[in-house]
């Protein structure tokens with residue numbers, strides 16, 4: 670079945686008993702009071718296989734399976750890595766990382782909203798569009814990072830163009846961070862909502878990475894405009910390299 674996690678998937682088949690929750694029930698009375706969009710949301714959640722799976726397996730949200738699927742396909746998570754997770758709340762990607770790598774990695778998660786603490790994770794709370802938060806996260810990884818993940822998403826308005834522009838702004842801030850924080854050879858993953866500007870983003874990233882791909886994991890809702898860009902083989906800080914070459918030329 671399409672929704673089954675692969676047998677070799679990192680947490681597949683694990684019976685997670687802690688955090689087991691039941692689906693929220695809502696009465697018809699409550700339903701009548703809710704806005705039409707909220708009713709649709711609740712109905713969709715109750716039917717969604719990944720919502721059910723997350724509840725069964727004790728993940729904080731269905732978003733967990735997006736990282737599970739990205740990792741199944743691209744083998745992102747490796748022992749010994751240092752990883753930054755931008756827009757990490759409520760923390761299901763951090764749970765996936767923790768299940769896969771445990772103490773064999775260094776993880777920094779950041780979000781503007783607080784999360785329940787997760788073992789082995791350093792958390793920075795703040796708005797990543799502010800210099801202060803950006804610098805604070807940078808301060809946690811002075812020796813560089815192997816993997817930058819960004820699942821940051823703006824609050825959606827339903828207006829396609831607005832949501833696209835806002836998501837591209839967050840993706841570009843994540844890129845700025847990745848270009849400063851990644852070690853050569855590092856990997857960058859970011860979510861965005863499709864709408865046109867992603868081609869420019871791809872061109873920008875191709876300058877800095879050996880390989881750049883768009884992908885949509887099977888757990889990403891089909892009707893959603895969400896998409897991920899995955900970049901492998903960070904070439905290193907090009908400005909630094911350019912300065913180094915200039916200095917070497919001067920020395921000759």
Ligand SMILES: C[S@@+](CC[C@H](N)C(=O)[O-])C[C@H]1O[C@@H](n2cnc3c(N)ncnc32)[C@H](O)[C@@H]1O
Nearest residue numbers: 732756758759760761762781796797820821822
């Ligand atoms: C889809 S959720 C992330 C889900 C997460 N990957 C998980 O698995 O639990 C997107 C997150 O991006 C965060 N976010 C959006 N804009 C942000 C910003 N400017 N700074 C920090 N976090 C932001 C939101 O607060 C939200 O928690």
